[in-house]
Amino acid sequence: MPLRVILIHVFLVATTIIAAEEDAENWEGKWFPQPPNAPDLNEKIQDDTKYPQMGIIDASCDDGKSNLTMDYDPRNISHTIVHMCLDNFTLYHPNYKIQPIMRIYQIPTAYSAPHRCMRENITYPENIPTFGPHRPIWPRYGEYLYVPVQRWIHNLEHGGIVALYHPCAHEGLTKKLKTLVKGCLYRHIITASERLTPDRPFALVAW
Template identity: 45%
Template sequence: MPNMKVVTALILFILVTICEYVAGDVPIGDPPFVCDDGRTNLKIDWDGDVDDYHCLESHYWSSQRKDSIEWTEKLENFEAMPATEVCMNSSIVYEDPIPTSGAHRPLWPVYGEYTYLPPQRWVHSLKLGAIVALYHPCTDPAEVETLRSVVRGCLRRHIISPSKELTEDLPVALVTWTWKVFLPYAYEGDMKDFIKTYALTAPEAHKYSDGQFKKFLKAKAAMVTNERDEVLCPEE
């Protein structure tokens, strides 16, 4: 004869899980209440170190926009890696510190700007056609503001986050599925060209719903044209 207390507890657990799923509180995953709820075991991806989003130098780097230098940019294309969804009980390690594809967490982030967002989250955004805009924390604030303005004005499906994987000579980067470009400063023309060419070309770009993960979200993305971002970088 089964233990009725155990059976009752199991039934209640299943009912609560179903109710949460219907309410939209249970994330993608199998089983969702174990895989990724957007709150549990987050330190496996990022330990919350403030050094990852603060400039530790005595001053911000001078903008190269003011320098008389030869224009340089670094555009790279990569083979797509398997887009495996990995639960929060397993770590994800990338060979490239700024990945353009590969394994990622089941919950993708709410589109917008973050205090810091680890790649294990935003790689999922790439698979959905988003643009990920990165800048080193020591980047000239005026260049960060230009980066922010261009990306926000081009499409709703974007992620903006600092990244210490960038360098002083190329402190700004735009990333899409299998593509990325490194820039010496936030050059408006090249950024818009990159977005128009490579955004929304990912395997699941037809999925335009917003994410659920929002830890350290600073500013949610606003609508630009519509949810599908049918016009990229529209003229004002």
């Protein structure tokens, strides 16, 4: 590009900038969002979520220690049936004629599971839910005597598999289930559950 053309181009750009600054000084219309050098009086945009944050220990909501009786009260004898067999063992003997059932629930793409504090009761429409509201604090992966469904639902959300067995299930088959899950899956929760039936006393649950 010739030098004369470059100089003309620079002159035109400088002239345009000066003209724009003069127009700004004389501007009497409205500014958006506010005039130059004026303080920003707009409210700060913040995270206005109403749900407790995931995995954050909060004594006012869920610290994994307080108000646990909302989901399970070990001092309430009626709650002990969730991990103790009070039925007839023979009802839970293996029946190899029973076929397994696979149930798949459609989760909306935009669905986001809410976190509920320990002061709130959580119930589910399905006997064995695969998704839904849950507690902010979830248990470490591994085997437990009993973990409330309100806890292990959170593990499902993060890719874990929950192995459920009825307390009255055949002891040998229960051991096989535990061995299989521990040997194949790192992200697992193993727990007793009263939600199972005599004909199908085992279940694997995923989100």
